[in-house]
Amino acid sequence: MPVQNADVADIFERVANLLEIQDANEFRVRAYRNAARTVSSLARDIADMVENDEDLSELSGIGEDLAGKIEEIVETGILEQLLELEKELPRELNDLMRVDTLGPKKIHALYTELGIENMADLKAAAEEGKIREVKGFGEKTEQKILDRTARLEDAEDQRTPLIEAEQRAAPLMEYLAQSSGVKQLELAGSYRRRKETVGDLDILAACKQDSDIMERFVDFEDVEEVISHGKTKSSVVLRGDLQVDLRVVPRVAFGAALHYFTGSKAHNIAVRKIGVQKGLKINEYGVFKDEERIAGETEEEVFEQVDLLYIEPELREDRGEIEAAREDRLPKLITLDDIRGDLQSHTDETDGRAALEEMADAAEALGYDYLAVTDHSKNVTMAKGMDAGRLGKQIDAIDRFNDGRDGIRILKGCEVDILEDGSLDLPDDILKRLDLTVCSIHYNRNLSRKKQTERVLRAMDNPNFNIFGHPTGRLVAGRPPYEIDLERILEAAKERGCVMELNAHPKRLDLSDLQCKMAMEMGVMLVISTDAHQPDELNFMRCGVEQARRGWLEPENVLNTRSWDEVRKLLKRD
DNA sequence: GCCGTTTTCGGCCCGACTGTTTTCAGTCG
16 A cells, blocks of 8 residues: 555654654754644645655755655655664654653653553553652642543544534533623634534633633533633533633733634744744734734734735635735635535435425525436445436436426436446436436445546546546545545546535535645636435535635635536536 | 744744642643
8 A cells, every 4th residue: 555645644743752752852853743744734645746756845844854754654664763763762652642641751751760661551550559659740640641541542533523513512602602701702723714623622712800701611511521720721521522622811812812722733833933023922812012912802913913814714724825815815715605506415216315396495495596416326225226217217307397396406417326347337328318427436445546546537538427426435534535546536537527526514525625725726626515315414515615615715616606507518518 | 854034053933731849840732
């Protein structure tokens, strides 16, 4: 299996951890962490870049040395430097970094004083009461370690899908809003940036001095553990293991704090660096010049002080938005209002839960001009997929529906399964009768990267192939994508006028933000579709639009911001 | 280890909370 970006990032993280435990220069450690972040947030495959002999040192935070190390990892699968470090220190010390309250210094102390090399050693030492005897440790730290090791044992996934975080956040926010003296209350962090998963929730409040919000926060009924509890900052863990931080700031600093706690961390660092160049200090309390606060009530003020246009939260990942804001070339991000229809949905003809009429009513209620019904083809047997005969009948039924109704137009579609050999699951003569096809992979996910890529390229050769549905097959915080060379697929899509789906279902969000950005930059058209299996799910469009915004998409990059007449022309089916 | 409208050397973002300390190091975000 080729080396993935995540593999390179993981190796750099491990190097950084071990160097830190060895008490290496902190800036050197940071360089490895920055490189890990750069590589993991790269849309392209780093292995391809190495193969094409591209200059990796052009990437931010990658110099000559780290470029060479990336090449070594891609070519050999390992990094000699990491092996050397693991000779000096047990490799499993790396795992201990996952235990919070333990950082490099404490891990080093536990290793040298007690010979603790891994999670099992740590747990045993804590149970035997040995930890408290080490200098700098006490009973409380020991108890925390016991709690954390137990929690890590049954914690499967660290990050929470955004949609689930929304459900957990809503009652808490409602509760906090009822605290005394609350002026402003907002969810910041990756939640506000609309990232597909969140690690924790960051809540920001501006309130009167005597507000009871902090007390109420730690007393919330779903709080399972209070990690810290101060006057301006507290952290708790909710049932279901979701950490929530609450920060209280003065109202005049709310904008600066909102910017600060919205992040991302990399974006903040980049903005603060500009501040330093201008002789300004930027922190959560404002923008300061010689101890005097010169801005901070709104985010707009903060950006203004560093000569940047306002940057939407979804863009704040240090992926070029700072430069774009400086040069007045920020994207005019797509909004939900730009959407004029939905091009993937299912009815009870296959695995949907509602009849065509109900789906049409729901789409019309959303103000759409059109809704494509794209039920499954026959190979997807568990969804009661349709053969040519059944699809023919559905086409006739949709024609009758449209004839008898003004307003919304139902488009005749099909989610056609792409078979293992790259052929489509239904004959061309029936596919020709459709307004559009969504072609997707449902089976044989385990092909090699080469075979999987060729399978899709071959399918795209069929003139009846319009939209590549959920192109990587991944599930958010769940199933990984299948192996596929997305760059080649995008090149082919560009050549053949095929459209890439951004599947808006919150469990899919497929393509990812970075993949959307890459497609857009390559000039490939995208479509945001909900894949709704019941009327309610048409509302998932919101999730897709948020993901699209993170991918820098403008209305013109997205097919279904257009009228059906324009869509039809772009699909070239006539 | 990276990087350059002060720089190829000498910097590298900033503050809150905890626990173990008697004034602060370590961790975290």
